[in-house]
Amino acid sequence: MTSFTLNGAAVEVEVPEGMPLLWVLRDELGLVGTKYGCGIAQCGACTVLFNGQAMRSCQLPISAVAGAEVLTIEGLGTPDDPHPVQQAWIDEQVAQCGYCQSGQVMQAAWFLSNNTDPSDAEIDAAMAGNLCRCGTYPRIRQAVRRAAEMLAAPVQTFDPLTDSGEG
Amino acid sequence: MGRIADVTRRTFLFGSVALAGGVAFGVYKVQETPDNPLAQGLAPDAASFNPWVLIRPDGITLIAPHTDVGQGARSVQALMIAEEMDLEPGQFTVEPGQPSPAYWNTAMAADAVPFLHTDQGLAARSARTAIGAVIKLSGQQVTGGSSTVADSWEKLRRAGAVARETLKQAAAIDTGEALDTLSTEAGAVVLRDGRRIPYTQLAATAARIDPVNTVTLRPPSAWRLLGKPVQRLDTVAKSTGTQTFGIDLMPEGVINATVRFNPRQGGALLSYDAADALSMPGVRQILPVTAGVAVLADNTWNAFQAASAIRCEWGQAPYPPEMAQHWAAVESSFTEERLDKVWREDGDVEATLASGAGIEREYRAPYLAHAPLEPLSALCRVSDGRADLWAAHQFPRLAQQLVADITGLPTGKVYLHNQYCGGSFGHRLEFENIRYATEIAVQLPGETIKLTFSREEDFAHDFPRQIGMARVRGVSDSGGIRALEIDVATPSAIASQSSRANLPLAGPDSQIAAGVWNAPYAIEHMRVRAYRVPELAPISSWRSVGASTGGFFIESAIDELLIEAGQDPLAGRLALCNDPASRRVLEAVREMSAWDEPLAPGRGRGVALVVSFGTPVAEVVEVSVREGKITIDKVFVAAEVGRVIDPVNFENQTAGGVIWGLGHAMNCEITYADGMAEQRNFHQHTGMRINQCPAIQVRGLESGEGVSGIGEPPVPPAAPALANAIYAATGQRLREMPFSKFVAFA
Ligand code: FES
Ligand code: FES
Numbered sequence: 049m050t051s052f053t054l055n056g057a058a059v060e061v062e063v064p065e066g067m068p069l070l071w072v073l074r075d076e077l078g079l080v081g082t083k084y085g086c087g088i089a090q091c092g093a094c095t096v097l098f099n100g101q102a103m104r105s106c107q108l109p110i111s112a113v114a115g116a117e118v119l120t121i122e123g124l125g126t127p128d129d130p131h132p133v134q135q136a137w138i139d140e141q142v143a144q145c146g147y148c149q150s151g152q153v154m155q156a157a158w159f160l161s162n163n164t165d166p167s168d169a170e171i172d173a174a175m176a177g178n179l180c181r182c183g184t185y186p187r188i189r190q191a192v193r194r195a196a197e198m199l200a201a202p203v204q205t206f207d208p209l210t211d212s213g214e215g
Numbered sequence: 216m217g218r219i220a221d222v223t224r225r226t227f228l229f230g231s232v233a234l235a236g237g238v239a240f241g242v243y244k245v246q247e248t249p250d251n252p253l254a255q256g257l258a259p260d261a262a263s264f265n266p267w268v269l270i271r272p273d274g275i276t277l278i279a280p281h282t283d284v285g286q287g288a289r290s291v292q293a294l295m296i297a298e299e300m301d302l303e304p305g306q307f308t309v310e311p312g313q314p315s316p317a318y319w320n321t322a323m324a325a326d327a328v329p330f331l332h333t334d335q336g337l338a339a340r341s342a343r344t345a346i347g348a349v350i351k352l353s354g355q356q357v358t359g360g361s362s363t364v365a366d367s368w369e370k371l372r373r374a375g376a377v378a379r380e381t382l383k384q385a386a387a388i389d390t391g392e393a394l395d396t397l398s399t400e401a402g403a404v405v406l407r408d409g410r411r412i413p414y415t416q417l418a419a420t421a422a423r424i425d426p427v428n429t430v431t432l433r434p435p436s437a438w439r440l441l442g443k444p445v446q447r448l449d450t451v452a453k454s455t456g457t458q459t460f461g462i463d464l465m466p467e468g469v470i471n472a473t474v475r476f477n478p479r480q481g482g483a484l485l486s487y488d489a490a491d492a493l494s495m496p497g498v499r500q501i502l503p504v505t506a507g508v509a510v511l512a513d514n515t516w517n518a519f520q521a522a523s524a525i526r527c528e529w530g531q532a533p534y535p536p537e538m539a540q541h542w543a544a545v546e547s548s549f550t551e552e553r554l555d556k557v558w559r560e561d562g563d564v565e566a567t568l569a570s571g572a573g574i575e576r577e578y579r580a581p582y583l584a585h586a587p588l589e590p591l592s593a594l595c596r597v598s599d600g601r602a603d604l605w606a607a608h609q610f611p612r613l614a615q616q617l618v619a620d621i622t623g624l625p626t627g628k629v630y631l632h633n634q635y636c637g638g639s640f641g642h643r644l645e646f647e648n649i650r651y652a653t654e655i656a657v658q659l660p661g662e663t664i665k666l667t668f669s670r671e672e673d674f675a676h677d678f679p680r681q682i683g684m685a686r687v688r689g690v691s692d693s694g695g696i697r698a699l700e701i702d703v704a705t706p707s708a709i710a711s712q713s714s715r716a717n718l719p720l721a722g723p724d725s726q727i728a729a730g731v732w733n734a735p736y737a738i739e740h741m742r743v744r745a746y747r748v749p750e751l752a753p754i755s756s757w758r759s760v761g762a763s764t765g766g767f768f769i770e771s772a773i774d775e776l777l778i779e780a781g782q783d784p785l786a787g788r789l790a791l792c793n794d795p796a797s798r799r800v801l802e803a804v805r806e807m808s809a810w811d812e813p814l815a816p817g818r819g820r821g822v823a824l825v826v827s828f829g830t831p832v833a834e835v836v837e838v839s840v841r842e843g844k845i846t847i848d849k850v851f852v853a854a855e856v857g858r859v860i861d862p863v864n865f866e867n868q869t870a871g872g873v874i875w876g877l878g879h880a881m882n883c884e885i886t887y888a889d890g891m892a893e894q895r896n897f898h899q900h901t902g903m904r905i906n907q908c909p910a911i912q913v914r915g916l917e918s919g920e921g922v923s924g925i926g927e928p929p930v931p932p933a934a935p936a937l938a939n940a941i942y943a944a945t946g947q948r949l950r951e952m953p954f955s956k957f958v959a960f961a
Contacts, residue, residue: 064496067516075514080463081456085588086670090897093588121456130455137454141863144871145285146453147460147588147637172906179897181588181638182285183874185908
């Protein structure tokens with residue numbers, strides 16, 4: 049039995065200890081927003097935040113996840129209440145097939161949590177591990193810049209604790 | 216365009232396309248539109264005027280039969296209907312529909328004939344019409360050839376207009392108001408006094424009347440949705456991880472499965488030992504499938520683990536096992552016996568070549584994987600005399616047929632639920648996932664089987680892009696290119712693919728020298744010959760198909776010849792170019808890239824122009840060299856598509872195509888050793904990453920004449936423009952892909 053925090057809620061799973069978090073999320077917990085692309089840390093489609101850090105969930109055996117806080121794309125925001133990075137992805141219409149985009153968004157969310165005024169070179173370096181076969185890179189760059197601006201503008205941010213949820 | 220015929224109830228004619236020109240056979244049959252699949256089992260209060268629009272009291276469904284492989288097909292098809300039907304995004308749902316001959320692809324036909332796309336002469340038009348008739352008679356519903364927009368353009372807007380006019384008619388009957396006082400807006404018929412009757416309330420009446428089939432399409436100036444930057448219908452879902460792809464489906468009680476089959480494509484499974492695998496946690500069953508084994512397990516991970524623990528003895532490949540043998544086969548195919556077609560034989564090539572000191576060159580292009588980011592998957596259930604299949608497929612009716620063949624069910628009992636998918640690039644024209652999911656499901660009736668390929672199996676069982684070679688001779692001088700002979704030898708991707716799809720391929724394969732024979736250059740003495748290499752490893756259509764190799768060959772050769780003659784590569788091309796649309800894209804990139812202004816030392820520009828699928832695309836690539844490494848700084852790309860239907864998607868597809876073309880030219884190849892593809896995951900076949908991605912400036916030119924596709928045409932010019940830029944910057948001429956074998960990229 050492994051316990052950890054997933055998108056803010058406590059979860060317990062009973063799986064072999066070598067089973068990667070990716071497959072626990074997808075096949076055991078039904079959270080399929082996190083994608084399988086390569087299984088060997090080459091594509092980034094499976095990126096989640098692990099204790100606040102972007103990690104490839106295909107490389108995280110569940111045994112290493114015990115007690116950790118995991119945030120997936122589903123926990124970052126929702127269609128009705130998107131995270132600023134997701135909003136930027138929507139505004140910039142980044143997705144083509146969209147399969148890589150959960151991982152891209154999670155990687156960008158982590159990157160921007162540490163750097164709200166990134167240079168182009170920093171964006172490229174931070175996102176270089178996330179493959180996009182459709183070639184959405186130009187719009188990923190635009191979306192990361194837009195998200196950085198949104199995150200840097202404090203009045204714009206939505207606070208779920210004080211906002212009534214209207215609008 | 217031709218006339219619009221009135222048609223009978225519940226049928227719908229596809230405009231003039233199948234009517235123009237005089238084909239000798241099947242005219243009656245061609246004029247008869249296949250049955251509307253939506254009309255089957257319709258409730259009395261529901262209406263379907265044609266195969267694309269379904270209105271029920273509880274909502275409106277639009278059918279987008281072209282498979283969405285990431286190119287936004289579902290969204291753009293729906294917008295075309297919605298434009299004419301006066302629907303707003305959000306007022307309808309979009310479904311791919313069931314496979315049906317009603318959704319035959321008109322536009323694919325236009326590119327399947329051996330005429331330049333600019334040739335509107337009688338012979339060219341007749342041939343296009345004849346091929347169109349064949350595709351229609353065989354009911355081929357295909358997503359490919361960058362044809363979605365071209366195919367849908369007339370018929371989907373017309374479908375929307377027919378629905379709109381019929382609903383107005385229904386409103387006139389229901390209210391007694393005069394038809395000419397009614398208008399439509401945002402999903403409702405609006406009466407003179409401003410009252411609005413939602414379409415959904417008119418469905419019952421509309422179902423009882425004949426569709427109004429004589430309609431006038433709106434002029435572009437009246438468009439609300441088309442030609443405007445509209446948000447794709449899937450953008451929010453794909454930005455929030457809520458888009459369900461085929462691989463994400465997980466119905467109650469599903470059994471997860473994976474397969475291992477002979478990585479020597481087409482080879483047999485001689486024996487296997489699954490004892491270890493069977494004892495692994497979560498493993499339920501191991502079943503035989505064609506040339507391999509399937510593992511059924513509690514979850515995908517268990518299935519993968521167990522599959523790799525099975526010891527398999529594989530039979531030999533039915534093709535040469537080593538890469539050197541593949542190249543030897545290509546090299547030895549420039550013979551009379553292998554000549555597939557002489558595509559161009561203008562002037563006196565031999566005499567002109569003999570008259571001047573010319574160049575002789577050889578160019579090569581490797582096998583390449585499709586490797587869409589979502590590995591192949593499929594769900595299948597066979598029960599109670601029916602089969603259900605959930606997968607993304609570009610050939611829905613052939614997928615349906617395959618399931619029928621394996622299960623022994625009639626095709627009418629096979630339901631294909633076409634899914635969103637994480638890319639295709641041609642891979643989802645193939646059938647392995649469908650075959651294996653069905654082979655497993657048929658052994659376990661009543662169970663829902665979810666088959667997922669590991670990335671390694673996906674690579675191992677890809678049908679790669681053709682390898683190919685060109686031998687070129689040419690003579691140029693200050694007057695331009697005087698003689699050019701290009702001999703192209705590749706195996707036929709279309710023949711290989713068709714053989715697996717049980718489709719006949721008669722005559723020469725126009726893709727072997729695609730991009731070469733239809734190059735828009737007037738060279739007085741020019742010869743293009745295509746040689747068909749006997750099939751080696753099985754291959755398939757890869758984004759832009761033949762032009763992905765042919766474009767590299769000819770645009771590299773043209774560059775060499777122009778430079779040899781001391782000509783500017785762009786001005787020299789313009790001087791040769793005899794197609795107005797191609798000239799416009801060249802002029803556009805000349806201006807966009809400030810081509811005529813010199814670059815600093817250590818930098819270089821290259822240009823290329825290729826026409827594929829009826830769309831001319833020119834690209835200028837700008838590179839710089841630092842510490843011996845090449846950086847691609849900028850790309851300027853212009854495409855003439857007649858009309859840009861969806862500007863955001865147009866830009867995304869174009870930039871994506873450029874990145875696809877550049878990335879694979881930089882660092883990808885599939886090679887064979889011991890009969891197996893040596894590349895098994897993305898570390899060995901990467902493509903471009905964001906840190907290597909240039910700034911890309913896209914321009915869509917709109918002549919206003921017709922529409923052509925953009926999914927593939929930006930790919931072919933990318934590789935030669937890059938090679939030409941590297942030459943300009945370094946003096947090193949790259950005649951073989953991938954370029955990473957010869958230069959280093961930053
Ligand atoms: S699936 Fe984890 S990095 Fe590709
Ligand atoms: S959008 Fe298709 S892989 Fe990135």
